[in-house]
Amino acid sequence: xxxxxxxxxxxxxxxxxxxxxxxxxxxxxxxxxxxxxxxxxxxxxxxxxxxxxxxxxxxxxxxxxxxxxxxxxxxxxxxxxxxxxxxxxxxxxxxxxxxxxxxxxxxxxxxxxxxxxxxxxxxxxxxxxxxxxxxxxxxxxxxxxxxxxxxxxxxxxxxxxxxxxxxxxxxxxxxxxxxxxxxxxxxxxx
Amino acid sequence: xxxxxxxxxxxxxxxxxxxxxxxxxxxxxxxxxxxxxxxxxxxxxxxxxxxxxxxxxxxxxxxxxxxxxxxxxxxxxxxxxxxxxxxxxxxxxxxxxxxxxxxxxxxxxxxxxxxxxxxxxxxxxxxxxxxxxxxxxxxxxxxxxxxxxxxxxxxxxxxxxxxxxxxxxxxxxxxxxxxxxxxxxxxxxxxxxxxxxxxxxxxxxxxxxxxxxxxxxxxxxxxxxxxxxxxxxxxxxxxxxxxxxxxxxxxxxxxxxxxxxxxxxxxxxxxxxxxxxxxxxxxxxxxxxxxxxxxxxxxxxxxxxxxxxxxxxxxxxxxxxxxxxxxxxxxxxxxxxxxxxxxxxxxxxxxxxxxxxxxxxxxxxxxxxxxxxxxxxxxxxxxxxxxxxxxxxxxxxxxxxxxxxxxxxxxxxxxxxxxxxxxxxxxxxxxxxxxxxxxxxxxxxxxxxxxxxxxxxxxxxxxxxxxxxxxxxxxxxxxxxxxxxxxxxxxxxxxxxxxxxxxxxxxxxxxxxxxxxxxxxxxxxxxxxxxxxxxxxxxxxxxxxxxxxxxxxxxxxxxxxxxxxxxxxxxxxxxxxxxxxxxxxxxxxxxxxxxxxxxxxxxxxxxxxxxxxxxxxxxxxxxxxxxxxxxxxxxxxxxxxxxxxxxxxxxxxxxxxxxxxxxx
Numbered sequence: 001x002x003x004x005x006x007x008x009x010x011x012x013x014x015x016x017x018x019x020x021x022x023x024x025x026x027x028x029x030x031x032x033x034x035x036x037x038x039x040x041x042x043x044x045x046x047x048x049x050x051x052x053x054x055x056x057x058x059x060x061x062x063x064x065x066x067x068x069x070x071x072x073x074x075x076x077x078x079x080x081x082x083x084x085x086x087x088x089x090x091x092x093x094x095x096x097x098x099x100x101x102x103x104x105x106x107x108x109x110x111x112x113x114x115x116x117x118x119x120x121x122x123x124x125x126x127x128x129x130x131x132x133x134x135x136x137x138x139x140x141x142x143x144x145x146x147x148x149x150x151x152x153x154x155x156x157x158x159x160x161x162x163x164x165x166x167x168x169x170x171x172x173x174x175x176x177x178x179x180x181x182x183x184x185x186x187x188x189x190x
Numbered sequence: 191x192x193x194x195x196x197x198x199x200x201x202x203x204x205x206x207x208x209x210x211x212x213x214x215x216x217x218x219x220x221x222x223x224x225x226x227x228x229x230x231x232x233x234x235x236x237x238x239x240x241x242x243x244x245x246x247x248x249x250x251x252x253x254x255x256x257x258x259x260x261x262x263x264x265x266x267x268x269x270x271x272x273x274x275x276x277x278x279x280x281x282x283x284x285x286x287x288x289x290x291x292x293x294x295x296x297x298x299x300x301x302x303x304x305x306x307x308x309x310x311x312x313x314x315x316x317x318x319x320x321x322x323x324x325x326x327x328x329x330x331x332x333x334x335x336x337x338x339x340x341x342x343x344x345x346x347x348x349x350x351x352x353x354x355x356x357x358x359x360x361x362x363x364x365x366x367x368x369x370x371x372x373x374x375x376x377x378x379x380x381x382x383x384x385x386x387x388x389x390x391x392x393x394x395x396x397x398x399x400x401x402x403x404x405x406x407x408x409x410x411x412x413x414x415x416x417x418x419x420x421x422x423x424x425x426x427x428x429x430x431x432x433x434x435x436x437x438x439x440x441x442x443x444x445x446x447x448x449x450x451x452x453x454x455x456x457x458x459x460x461x462x463x464x465x466x467x468x469x470x471x472x473x474x475x476x477x478x479x480x481x482x483x484x485x486x487x488x489x490x491x492x493x494x495x496x497x498x499x500x501x502x503x504x505x506x507x508x509x510x511x512x513x514x515x516x517x518x519x520x521x522x523x524x525x526x527x528x529x530x531x532x533x534x535x536x537x538x539x540x541x542x543x544x545x546x547x548x549x550x551x552x553x554x555x556x557x558x559x560x561x562x563x564x565x566x567x568x569x570x571x572x573x574x575x576x577x578x579x580x581x582x583x584x585x586x587x588x589x590x591x592x593x594x595x596x597x598x599x600x601x602x603x604x605x606x607x608x609x610x611x612x613x614x615x616x617x618x619x620x621x622x623x624x625x626x627x628x629x630x631x632x633x634x635x636x637x638x639x640x641x642x643x644x645x646x647x648x649x650x651x652x653x654x655x656x657x658x659x660x661x662x663x664x665x666x667x668x669x670x671x672x673x674x675x676x677x678x679x680x681x682x683x684x685x686x687x688x689x690x691x692x693x694x695x696x697x698x699x700x701x702x703x704x705x706x707x708x709x710x711x712x713x714x715x716x717x718x719x720x721x722x723x724x725x726x727x728x729x730x731x732x733x734x735x736x737x738x739x740x741x742x743x744x745x746x747x748x749x750x751x752x753x754x755x756x757x758x759x760x761x762x763x764x765x766x767x768x769x770x771x772x773x774x775x776x777x778x779x780x781x782x783x784x785x786x787x788x789x790x791x792x793x794x795x796x797x798x799x800x801x802x803x804x805x806x807x808x809x810x811x812x813x814x815x816x817x818x819x820x821x822x823x824x825x826x827x828x829x830x831x832x833x834x835x836x837x838x839x840x841x842x843x844x845x846x847x848x849x850x851x852x853x854x
Contacts, residue, residue: 021649022627024785025642025704025810043711050573056431058575060711061424063776063793098561101575108568112560116553116582127545131538134529 042075045087048102049074052095192257195245195336202238202293203326205231210319217312225312232300232315235293235322243290246283246335250276256342259283259335265348265770267740275353278362281483281498282335287363288479289325292370296322299374299399306391307378314381321373324505332498348741351768351775357417365410365437369475371403372440375447376472376513379465383516388523393455396464398829400448405825407441412818423776425711425789425806427814430579435558436478439551443471446547453540456602459526460537462517463544469513474551476506532604539597546593550586554579580706588641591699594692595648598655620650641703648696652689679827687828694820697813704810711806717799721752724805727788728752731803732760734795743767747792747801749779763792763803782812 043060049070051062059067059074070091077087091099103109209231216224246259250273255261263276263283278284296318303311329335352358375396382392414437415427428434447467453460480502517524530537557574564572599613624646625639633639656675663674679686714722716731723729730750737744746764750757761779768774779790789806796802 021642021646022624022631025624025628025633025700039712048577050575056573056575057424057429061422061426061429063423063774068793096571098571098573101573102577103560103564103572103574109564109572112556112572112574112578113582115556116549119552119556120549120586123545123549127541128533131530131533131541135531135533 038075038078041084042071042078045074045078045084046071048084048088048100049091050099050101052099058101191245191249191252191254192336192338195242195249196330196334198238198242198245199326199330199334199336202235202242202289203323203330205235205238206319206323206326209235210316210323213312213315213319217316228312228315228319229300232319233297236290236297239286239290239293242286243277246277246286247273249336253346254342255344255346256338257335258337258339261339261343261346263346263349265346265741268346268349269354272349272354275358275362276349278366279349279353282329282333282337284362284366284482285325285329285333286335288366288370289322289329291363291367292318292322292325292373295367295371295374296377299377299395304391304394306389307381307395309387310378310381310385310392312381313384314377316384317377317380318373321377328498328501332501348768348770351742351766351771351773352421354775355417355421357413357420361410361413361417364406364413366479368403368407368410369437369440369478371399371406372444372468372472372475375399375403376468379468380513380516383465383520383523386520386523390454390458390461393451393464396451396468397448397455400444400451400468401825401829404441404444404448405822407437407444408821409818411437411441412814412821416815416818419811420778420780421775423778423791425709425778425791425804425808427705427811430557430576432558433478433481435554436474436481439474439554440471440478442547442551442554443467443474446544447471449540449543453537457537459529460540460544461524461526462521463541465517465524467544469510469517470548470551472513473506473510476502476509480506534600534605534607534610536597536600536602536605539593539600543590543593543597546586546590550583550590553582553586557582584637587699588644591641591648591695592644594695595644595651598689598692599651616654617647617650621647635707638703638707641699645696645700645703649693652693652696655689656686683830683832684828687824687826687830690824690827691821692824694817694824697817697820701810701813701817705808705814709806709808711804714803714805715800716803722803722805725807726754727805727807728755729790729803729805731801734764734792734801741768741770743769744777745792745795746777747795747803749790749792749803751781751788751790761788761790763790765792782815784812785809787811 046060047058049059051057051059051064051067051070053066054062054064057067059071074087077090082090088100097103103112105113209228212224212228212231214228216222216226216228248254249257249260250264250268251270253260253264253266259280259282260276263279264273268276276283278287296315299318300311300315303314307314378392378395378399414434418429419425419427444467447464450460450464450467454464480499483499483502530541532538557578560574561572564570595617596614599617600610621643625643628639628642633642656678659678660671660675663669663678664671667674667677669677710724712722712724714729716722716729718731718733721728721730728751730752732748732750734745734747737746744764744766746762749761749763751759751761759781761781762777763779764777766775766777776791776793779788779792781788787806787808789808791804791806792801793804794802
C-alpha cells in the first residue's frame with residue numbers, strides 16, 4: 001500500500017516538475033510576436049558579418065560607427081531584394097574574406113567544416129575499439145575465476161552476511177539504501 | 191617605492207632559484223637538510239611577493255607617476271577602490287599578480303601536501319619553483335612593473351574605462367588565478383612521474399587541487415560572461431573570441447581530469463589519461479596567458495601593445511616537451527593493471543566523457559588556429575567565429591550534458607541492460623514529456639526542443655536521487671524533509687556536491703539554450719514621449735540627461751517599461767564617454783526575471799531630441815548567473831572534509847556491489 005502511494009506521489013511530483021519546467025521554457029521563448037522576416041534576415045546577416053576595424057566583433061556586437069553604417073547597408077540591400085549571398089559577396093569584395101564570421105563551405109575552407117566531424121567520428125571509433133580490446137583482454141584474464149552470480153539466494157545471503165560483517169556495513173549511512181532494488185554502484189564517492 | 195619593488199623581485203628570483211636547486215639537488219644527492227631548506231624557501235616566497243604587491247599598491251595610492259605602470263593605469267581622479275583593478279589592468283601588473291598568487295598557492299600546496307605524496311614532494315617543489323622563476327624572470331627582464339620613467343608626468347593616463355565595471359573587480363583576478371592554478375596539480379603530476387614510484391597516492395592531492403582550480407576557472411569564465419553581458423552592450427555573454435577560447439580551453443581537460451581521477455582513485459585505471467589530461471590543461475592554460483599578451487589574433491581582451499608573446503610560447507613549448515618526455519620515460523609505471531569490465535559501465539562513461547571534452551577542445555583549438563592555416567596556405571585571412579562554434583561545438587556540449595545525466599546512473603564495473611533501462615525510465619519519461627509539452631506550446635525548432643529535453647532528463651535523474659535518498663533517511667530516522675536532506679548531503683559530500691554542480695550545469699545549459707535560440711532585438715528611434723513595442727513590452731522614452739565628470743561625460747536616457755500595458759519599472763540606459771581614451775562604454779539598462787531579461791541600450795542621442803534604442807529580450811539569462819554560486823556551493827560541499835571514519839577496505843565494497851549486481 002505504502003509502495004503504491006509512494007509511486008503515485010512520485011509520479012505526480014515529477015509531472016509537476018515537468019509542467020513547471022516546460023512552462024518556464026515556453027513562456028520565455030514564445031512571448032514575442034514574430035518580427036518582420038526582413039528584420040530577422042538582417043539580424044542574421046549582422047551576426048554573420050564581422051566589423052572590419054574591430055578585433056573580431058560581429059556587426060551586432062560592435063558599437064562603432066562603421067558597424068552601424070554596414071548594418072544600414074545590409075537593410076537597404078535586403079529591402080532592394082538582394083539575396084544573402086549577394087550582400088555577403090558585396091562586403092567580401094570590399095573588405096576581404098575575413099568580413100565573414102565563418103568561412104564559406106567551399107574550396108579550401110571546406111576543411112574547417114570537415115575536419116571536426118571527421119575527427120569526432122575517428123575519436124569515437126578509436127574509443128570503441130579500445131574499449132572492446134580492454135573488455136576482451138579482461139575476459140581472457142578471467143578464466144576459471146568467474147565472478148558471476150553465486151547459485152542460490154541462500155548462498156548469496158550468507159556471502160553478503162560475511163561481507164557486511166567484514167566491512168562494518170552497520171555504519172553505512174550514505175547513499176540511497178534503495179540500492180537493493182538497483183545495482184547502483186558504491187554509495188560513497190559517486 | 192620602485193626600488194623596494196624591484197629589490198623584492200630580485201630577492202624572489204633568488205629564493206625561487208634556491209628553492210628549486212636545493213630541493214632538486216637535495217633529492218638527487220639524498221641530503222634531507224637541503225630538501226627541507228628548499229621547502230622553507232618556498233614558504234618565504236608569498237611573503238616576499240606580498241611585499242612586492244604592497245609596494246605597487248603603495249605606489250598607486252601615493253600617485254607615484256614616476257613609475258611607468260602607475261602612470262599608464264591610473265590618474266589623480268582615480269577612485270581609490272579602482273586601485274585594486276589598476277593593479278592587474280596592464281601587462282606588468284598582471285604578471286606580478288599572477289606570480290604572487292602562484293607563490294601563495296605553491297606554498298600552501300607544499301605545506302598541506304598529504305603524507306602519500308611526501309616522497310615526490312621535492313620534485314613537485316622543483317617544478318613549482320621553476321614556474322615561479324619564469325614569471326619573476328620575465329618581469330625582471332622584460333616587463334618590470336616598477337620601471338621608472340626619466341621624468342614623472344604630473345598626471346597619469348587613467349584606467350581603461352571598460353575596467354571600471356564591478357565585474358572587473360572579480361573576473362580578471364579569478365580568471366588569472368584559475369589559469370596559473372592549473373600549475374599546482376600539474377606540478378604534483380610531474381613530481382609523481384619524476385619520483386617514479388608506482389601508486390595512486392597523488393590522486394588525492396590531484397582531486398583536491400583539481401576541484402579547487404576547476405571551481406576558480408569556472409568562476410572566472412562565468413564572471414567574464416557576466417561582465418561582457420552587462421558592459422559590452424551587445425546583449426550577449428560569449429563571443430568565441432580567441433582570448434575567451436583561451437580561457438575555455440584549459441577548463442575542458444580540467445573538467446575531464448576531475449572526473450577521470452575519480453576512476454583512478456576507485457579502480458586504479460586511467461592513469462595515463464589523467465597525466466595526459468593535466469599536461470594538456472596546463473599547456474592550454476599557458477596558451478591562454480600567451481593569447482592575452484600579444485597573440486597573433488586580435489581580440490577585445492588582449493593587453494594590446496605587448497610584444498612579449500613569444501617568450502610565453504617558448505615557455506609553453508619547453509613545458510610540454512619536458513612533460514611529455516617525463517610521460518614517455520615513466521610510461522610503464524602508468525600502465526593500468528585492471529582494464530574495463532564492460533562497455534556499459536561508469537568507467538566507460540568516464541572514458542566517453544574524456545573523449546567528448548577532448549573533442550570540444552580540439553574543435554575549439556581548430557577554430558582558433560585555422561585562420562593561421564588559411565593565411566599560410568591560401569594567403570587569405572579568414573574569420574572563424576560564432577557560426578562555426580555554434581554548429582560544431584554545440585552538439586558536443588549537448589552530448590556532454592546528456593552524458594552527465596546518464597553517467598551517474600550507471601554502476602561501476604558492469605551494468606545490466608535491464609537495470610539500466612529501468613533506471614532510465616523516469617528521466618527519459620520526463621524528457622519526452624517536456625519535449626511534447628514544449629512542442630504543443632509552440633517550440634518547434636528541433637535543436638532547442640532536444641536541448642530542453644536533455645536538460646529535463648538530467649534534472650529528473652538528479653532530483654529523483656535526492657528524493658529517494660531523503661525519503662529513505664526519513665523512513666529510518668523520522669526527520670523532517672529538510673533535515674533529512676541536509677544529513678543526506680553531509681553523509682556523502684563528494685557525491686552530493688557533484689550532484690549540486692551537475693544541477694547548476696543543467697541550469698547553465700537551460701539558460702544558454704533559451705538565450706541562444708530565442709533572443710530577439712529591435713532598433714527604435716524615439717522622440718521624448720514616444721513608445722516602442724516589442725513582444726508584450728512597451729518602452730517609453732522619458733528624456734535624457736547629461737552628467738559631466740572629471741574625466742568623463744555620461745549621457746543617460748530615462749525609459750519607462752510597460753508590460754502588458756501596465757507600467758512596471760524604469761531603466762536608465764546610457765553611455766559614458768572618456769575623452770582621454772576616446773572610448774565610450776555602454777551602460778545597458780537591464781531588468782532580469784527568471785523568465786527573461788529586458789535589456790535596453792541607448793546608442794545615439796541626436797540633436798533634435800531623438801534617441802536610438804536597441805531593445806533586447808533575452809530569455810532565461812538569469813539562470814546562468816544563478817548557476818555560478820550554485821556551482822561554488824557544490825564544489826565546497828564536495829571538498830568539505832568528512833569526519834575520519836573507519837576506512838572500509840575497497841575490496842569489501844566492491845564484493846558487495848558485485849554480489850548485489852549479479853542478483854539482477
